[in-house]
Amino acid sequence: MKLAVFFRNLNLxxxxxxxxxQLEAAFLEGGARSAQSFLTNGxxxxxxxxxxxxxxxxEAACAILQRTLGFAEPAFVRPLPILAGLVARQPFRGIDPxxxxxxxxxxxxxxxxxxxxxxxxxxxxxxxxxxxxxxxMFSVSLKLGASxxxxxxxxxxxxxxxxxxxxxxxxxxLVERHAPLPP
Numbered sequence: 493m494k495l496a497v498f499f500r501n502l503n504l505x506x507x508x509x510x511x512x513x514q515l516e517a518a519f520l521e522g523g524a525r526s527a528q529s530f531l532t533n534g535x536x537x538x539x540x541x542x543x544x545x546x547x548x549x550x551e552a553a554c555a556i557l558q559r560t561l562g563f564a565e566p567a568f569v570r571p572l573p574i575l576a577g578l579v580a581r582q583p584f585r586g587i588d589p590x591x592x593x594x595x596x597x598x599x600x601x602x603x604x605x606x607x608x609x610x611x612x613x614x615x616x617x618x619x620x621x622x623x624x625x626x627x628x629m630f631s632v633s634l635k636l637g638a639s640x641x642x643x644x645x646x647x648x649x650x651x652x653x654x655x656x657x658x659x660x661x662x663x664x665x666l667v668e669r670h671a672p673l674p675p
Contacts, residue, residue, distance in 0.1 A: 494539050494572045494670060495546040498599050500565045500656040502534025508563045509534070515557070522552030530666055534565075535658065537572065537670045566654045568599035570628075572671040579667045583623060583630045584660055593618075593640040595660040598629040598647045606651075614646045629655075 502509045510518065512529045515536060519527035524538040540546040550567050557563040584595045600606075604627045612621045618641030623630045631643045644657040 499534030518553040
C-alpha cells in the first residue's frame with residue numbers, strides 16, 4: 493500500500509530543505525521501494541518495504557535529511573486509501589471556493605488525541621474549522637484583513653504540537669494521480 497508523507501516547512505530546494513532528488517533518494521536509502529515527490533511543498537508518495545507500515549522508512553529518511561542537510565522537521569504520514577476516502581467523502585461540499593481564501597486540511601501527529609472541546613475558530617475569525625477527524629483538521633482560511641488566516645498556526649498554538657497544512661486541492665490532485673477513485 494502506498495503512503496503519503498507531508499513534511500512541515502519543506503519547500504524543495506530552499507536550504508536547508510532538500511531538492512526533489514535528495515528527498516526521493518533519502519526515502520529510497522531509508523528502505524522505501526519507491527518514492528515520488530509531489531509538487532514542491534514537501535509532499536511525497538512512497539511504497540514501504542514489504543511487511544512495513546512505513547514509519548521505519550519515514551524515520552530513516554528524516555534521519556538522512558538531518559544528517560546530510562541539517563533539515564529537521566516533522567513528517568506526517570497518511571495511507572493513500574484513507575486520503576482517497578476523504579476525497580470521496582467531499583468534506584468541503586457546499587463551500588464555494590470563491591467564498592473563502594483557501595480550503596485546507598491540517599495534519600496533526602498520528603497519535604494525537606483532539607480535546608472534545610476543540611475550538612471551531614481562531615480569535616480573529618479568519619480560520620474556521622469545519623470538522624476534526626482523527627488527527628486531521630478540515631478548515632477554511634479567510635482573508636478578513638491584510639493577510640489570510642493560517643490554519644497551521646492556529647492548530648500549533650491551540651494544541652501545542654507540530655502540524656502541517658495543505659490546500660485541499662493538493663490532496664485531491666494527489667489522490668487523482670496516485671490513488672484514483674473508482675468511476
